Amino acid sequence: MSITIKRDTGLMGTASKVQIKINGEKVASVINNEQVDIEHPEVKARLKVTQFGVKSNEITVNEGDIIKITTTSFNRISMILMSIVIIVTNFIPNLTYKLITFTFVSILLVIGLLSIEGFHIQVMTQNSN
Numbered sequence: 001m002s003i004t005i006k007r008d009t010g011l012m013g014t015a016s017k018v019q020i021k022i023n024g025e026k027v028a029s030v031i032n033n034e035q036v037d038i039e040h041p042e043v044k045a046r047l048k049v050t051q052f053g054v055k056s057n058e059i060t061v062n063e064g065d066i067i068k069i070t071t072t073s074f075n076r077i078s079m080i081l082m083s084i085v086i087i088v089t090n091f092i093p094n095l096t097y098k099l100i101t102f103t104f105v106s107i108l109l110v111i112g113l114l115s116i117e118g119f120h121i122q123v124m125t126q127n128s129n
Contacts, residue, residue, distance in 0.1 A: 001043055003061050006035045007069040009119070012079060018051045018069060018119065022061075030069070047121060054118035066124045075118040078109050 007018055007030045017029035020038065022045045030036045048058040049069055061067060085105045092098040 001040045001045065001061075001063045002037060003040070003047075003063075003065045003067060004035060004037050005030060005047075005067045005069065006124075007032055009069060009071045010076075012071045012075055012118075016051060018049045021048045021050065022046065024048075049119050049121055051119070053114045056119035056121045057117055059121055059123065061123065067121055068124045070120050070122075072117055072120050074112065074116050078113055078118075082106070082109055 005020060005028075009018070009032050014032045017031050019026050020028045020030060020036070022038070022040055023042070024046075027040065028036050028038055044060060044062050046058055047061045047067065049056045054075070056069070059067075082105075085102060089098045089102045092101060
């Protein structure tokens, strides 16, 4: 089986690669705005991607499929929230409260990213054979 995977995740996670897993095993990785072709011996397989524990949905892929990786709304919103937290904590005068607030919100966002899908993968086109 041969499939093509395209990553279009915008600014989210551009500093590192997304790991591509077929049937639970890492087979490749892809950077943003890159396309990678993957050969796999099975005719049909389960595909999932991850990056630092942030996961995607899992789909079934077939010969000739073209897959697109995008970010979810939660992933985009969490990055905006983190930026707001950084700005807001600058206005807290007490260093202890600033650190507690920043740490608490950061932990909540990390837990959210690790438990809710941060990437979405979908089949863009399928082979008609």
